[in-house]
Amino acid sequence: MVSQRVVATFHLPREWLGALPDLADFVEWGSGEPAPRDWLLKEVGEADGLLCTVTDRVDEEILRAARRLRVISTYSVGYDHIDVGAARARGIRVGYTPDVLTDATADLAFALMLAVSRRVVEGDRLIRSGGWRIPWSATFMLGSEVHGRTIGIIGMGRIGRAIARRAAGFDMKILYNSRTPKPDVAAEYAPLDALLPRSDFVVLAVDLNPSTYHMVDYGFLRRMKRSAYLVNVSRGKVIVERDLIRALEEGIIAGAALDVFEDEPIGADHPLARMNNVVLTPHIGSATVETRRRMAEVAVENLLRGLR
Numbered sequence: 001m002v003s004q005r006v007v008a009t010f011h012l013p014r015e016w017l018g019a020l021p022d023l024a025d026f027v028e029w030g031s032g033e034p035a036p037r038d039w040l041l042k043e044v045g046e047a048d049g050l051l052c053t054v055t056d057r058v059d060e061e062i063l064r065a066a067r068r069l070r071v072i073s074t075y076s077v078g079y080d081h082i083d084v085g086a087a088r089a090r091g092i093r094v095g096y097t098p099d100v101l102t103d104a105t106a107d108l109a110f111a112l113m114l115a116v117s118r119r120v121v122e123g124d125r126l127i128r129s130g131g132w133r134i135p136w137s138a139t140f141m142l143g144s145e146v147h148g149r150t151i152g153i154i155g156m157g158r159i160g161r162a163i164a165r166r167a168a169g170f171d172m173k174i175l176y177n178s179r180t181p182k183p184d185v186a187a188e189y190a191p192l193d194a195l196l197p198r199s200d201f202v203v204l205a206v207d208l209n210p211s212t213y214h215m216v217d218y219g220f221l222r223r224m225k226r227s228a229y230l231v232n233v234s235r236g237k238v239i240v241e242r243d244l245i246r247a248l249e250e251g252i253i254a255g256a257a258l259d260v261f262e263d264e265p266i267g268a269d270h271p272l273a274r275m276n277n278v279v280l281t282p283h284i285g286s287a288t289v290e291t292r293r294r295m296a297e298v299a300v301e302n303l304l305r306g307l308r
């Protein structure tokens with residue numbers, strides 16, 4: 001198989017790649033930055049396999065340049081960055097990494113819920129800036145509770161279900177919305193109009209598709225409780241960010257905790273980064289050693305199967 005060329009748009013530790021570098025003519029974009037478009041357009045020209053990730057837009061132009069490509073393996077469960085229809089029309093297989101990152105992402109959703117409602121990051125910032133002066137007060141840094149509250153999960157897929165399992169452990173009332181009801185899930189299906197006014201935490205776990213693009217706009221946020229928090233571990237483009245900023249400024253909702261953004265990365269000058277009732281993480285839903293290693297195993301296996 002060594003005559004086959006595999007192009008990787010990002011670096012993975014050598015020991016996570018298994019036999020791939022020995023089995024194929026393996027080329028990778030080694031810098032930590034996303035692979036430049038020009039580099040990808042050039043390298044994909046002779047590639048039989050492409051190992052890519054969420055920062056690569058694999059569209060018609062890339063596929064046109066990819067004269068020999070037989071398989072695209074993305075190191076992610078989301079595949080909204082790939083024109084799957086155009087790949088299919090060319091007979092190119094597409095692989096992704098579902099399941100192995102589900103629990104890590106659900107863990108982060110809970111970390112965000114707890115952090116924003118119990119003011120964990122705000123408290124940490126307060127201490128580091130020398131602002132903790134009175135040792136204890138009955139009304140100091142009061143947050144709101146997670147256990148026993150109502151969670152509204154939008155997107156009851158793999159990650160949504162894993163969030164629901166955790167919510168059950170916190171004795172939460174679980175509402176959910178997805179395109180189709182899931183009779184096997186121990187939770188109450190609710191249309192958005194019923195879910196939003198009842199939920200203390202609205203957690204987004206949908207995939208990005210035409211029906212979820214900009215799903216969360218000002219009108220959506222207006223239907224939430226003023227005391228509620230919005231948590232997003234799905235994709236940034238599910239939210240109209242300027243509407244969220246406006247809603248937070250106006251006190252339409254209590255706060256937000258976000259792992260993903262409309263345009264990544266965001267900087268310290270971003271309006272969300274200046275809000276105390278917002279917790280931000282840099283797209284790290286699946287970022288644990290164990291999960292990233294398992295994702296590599298699946299992505300490499302998908303690639304090798306596609307080549308075979």
Ligand code: NAP
Nearest residue numbers: 078155156157158159178179180206207211233234285286
């Ligand atoms: P999944 O199993 O495909 O679940 C997606 C869910 O979204 C499905 O239940 C689907 O409903 C629902 N959905 C789609 N469109 C909807 C709509 N218009 N209204 C309501 N629900 C809708 O995917 P997953 O494995 O759970 O992953 C979900 C997404 O999380 C991924 O696509 C990815 O973008 C994101 N993600 C982010 C990170 C991170 O680092 N933050 C990590 C992993 C994944 P039906 O079942 O009824 O079709």
